Amino acid sequence: MATIYDVAHIAGVSAKTVSRVMNGDALVSDKTRASVQAAMDKLAYIPSSAARTMRSSKSGLVGLITGAISDAPSGIEAVGLPEIYIVQGIQRVLAANGITLLISDTGGDASKVPDLFRTLQEHRAEGIIYVADHHMNIALPPLANVKHLVLANCRDEAGTPAVIPDDEYGQYTLVSGLIARGHRRIGFLTLPENLVAYGLRLGGYQRALREAGIPYDPVLVRRGDSHGAPGESVLVSSSIDHLLDLENPPTVLCCGNDRLAVAVYGILRSKGVSVPEQMSVAGFDDYRVISEILFPALTTVDLPYGRMGEKAAELLVEMMRGDPDMAASPRHTVKGEAVWRDSVTVRDPKVATLKSNRRNG
Amino acid sequence: MATIYDVAHIAGVSAKTVSRVMNGDALVSDKTRASVQAAMDKLAYIPSSAARTMRSSKSGLVGLITGAISDAPSGIEAVGLPEIYIVQGIQRVLAANGITLLISDTGGDASKVPDLFRTLQEHRAEGIIYVADHHMNIALPPLANVKHLVLANCRDEAGTPAVIPDDEYGQYTLVSGLIARGHRRIGFLTLPENLVAYGLRLGGYQRALREAGIPYDPVLVRRGDSHGAPGESVLVSSSIDHLLDLENPPTVLCCGNDRLAVAVYGILRSKGVSVPEQMSVAGFDDYRVISEILFPALTTVDLPYGRMGEKAAELLVEMMRGDPDMAASPRHTVKGEAVWRDSVTVRDPKVATLKSNRRNG
């Protein structure tokens, strides 16, 4: 592989002048610049970033760690699916800034995280982004010498800058839209209570009701998702039975995520309840492979993973440039909007509910 | 950041001895080793791979390029989904070999490929893996100085070592299984003719028929997938009409991929043909988010993307180690098996077909 000295020799100049040409320093005459360019082309010269890194202590590298805690067992869950969109968003922004991305995946083994950090540090990554596969709280091992760290899709207690989805807003905008479409009794099949998104989404649900002057009725809120645990469908099925048997049952079921909505479709089908004629259904996440494939197509909330990755990368780049503003506010949220598809009907709030329909029919 | 000299100073030895300790050379006394270790711990010393790379011209990096040609428009297609599994497989193997992965994504702009190669070469990547999002033929730009290159999920005419799915085998094993389950009239909604997989899968379909002594009937083979092009559903719908109107219609429809199977479900539903009672359906790819979610769950062929990535990485590692055997055989295939779910029924070949059912009913 050709070196800068080879180029210098061919061009009849010093190595330093070649360096100047590469870095676009102005103090090079046009004639010299041209002959250096010719020499570089002739040798197909490619500079060594290792040498550059050593001298300038700037590696042009940013590290990425994913897959640390894949607590979702395999199966219907699209494991890794959100992450790819986040990673693509990150890559997009970094590439635009001339930064190369080093990635390492724990493969679900959190004990590897320190090793991965070490590897990234050996390569003198100038910043590190840690990506989780769902919105969660994390606690990273103590990290010496990691100056610039950004969390994506997760957050910690130490105040590390983080980019997270605005779950509260997403649920709020969905439920507000349901109310605008005439729904008054809105069932909510929640995520497990231990997830960060649980409380946030419940808060959004309640805020939408409050703003519409609809009292919050706890009987409409039932545990839905168990994160793919065995026996989940039994749990969901009994939750749905409970809701259907209410004196004043819901006209729509909000599901904690799209995967749960799939299960709900199946359960409603088995009970002879048609979607959306007798029961509207909404999800959360907008996994398009799911939401667009289901029949009827699923109304859900977009979780802008790509945008989240972009924002995390933008944040990191600003921190690396020494911008103090960004690190000052540790949590940055990304909003996602509701996506209205066929699984939700517009209804007249005065018309009878499913229950009374059944009685009358 | 501490250097090897800082460590040497604290430990009271020379830098070279510290280097020996790090690299596990035997010729270091236990006492010296211990004091060096203590010094490294005290300083939280992390060696610089840039310096190491310069001296030894071994970077410990492998580059990855993805997303070069995303010819699938966004939408129902799970863009990037196969790639993530391939990338994870690659990462798994490389990490086990102490290699760090540099990734770059073209974001669908093939013109960026030369730039990406250049960046990887600047970092002196010792090998490069090029990943495509579906089985395709590619032609890479001429690459000087890239010694070790492996293609994953694609192949070229230049004989670059490649790891590709065994589409012929997958379709063969699926159709053989259908025959074993009593199906004799097997419809085939194909991929577009320009895809590599088209011919391979058709070949597998034909081989399975031949081995079972069933004559190949071209009227059962119709164009299905248009890769998400507008008007696709019209095309698919007319293909299905054609098959249903045959004198002796198929009892099962093999779809070119799972996405097409989704469309077929919808079309059959709209025509009042029940799956699988009146018509069995099979896909190809085993996108689990699709195949497990559909009702009834889809019988399909697993495309082992993770394994493909692993194999590509293993191949690259062997090439980097100078193993001549591997590069000798340029194409390595990975087999995937059929996954049997509810969308295919077992039937008695003697029982009447859908058509005669309809007439009788």
Place this chain on the structure above:
DNA sequence: CGGTGTCATGTCATCGGTGTCATAGAACGC
């Protein structure tokens, strides 16, 4: 007891760029 081999460690140069400083010549000002 001197020669030889092994062990443990040190010295020095080197990988390929870039920062710092020096310098030769041209341009400029008075």
Place this chain on the structure above:
DNA sequence: GCGTTCTATGACACCGATGACATGACACCG
């Protein structure tokens, strides 16, 4: 016309590891 500034370039050290080679201390052997 001579000092000053600017322009274009070169010389040289240095970033942090490691390879090649040297060296001193022992152990072993005849």
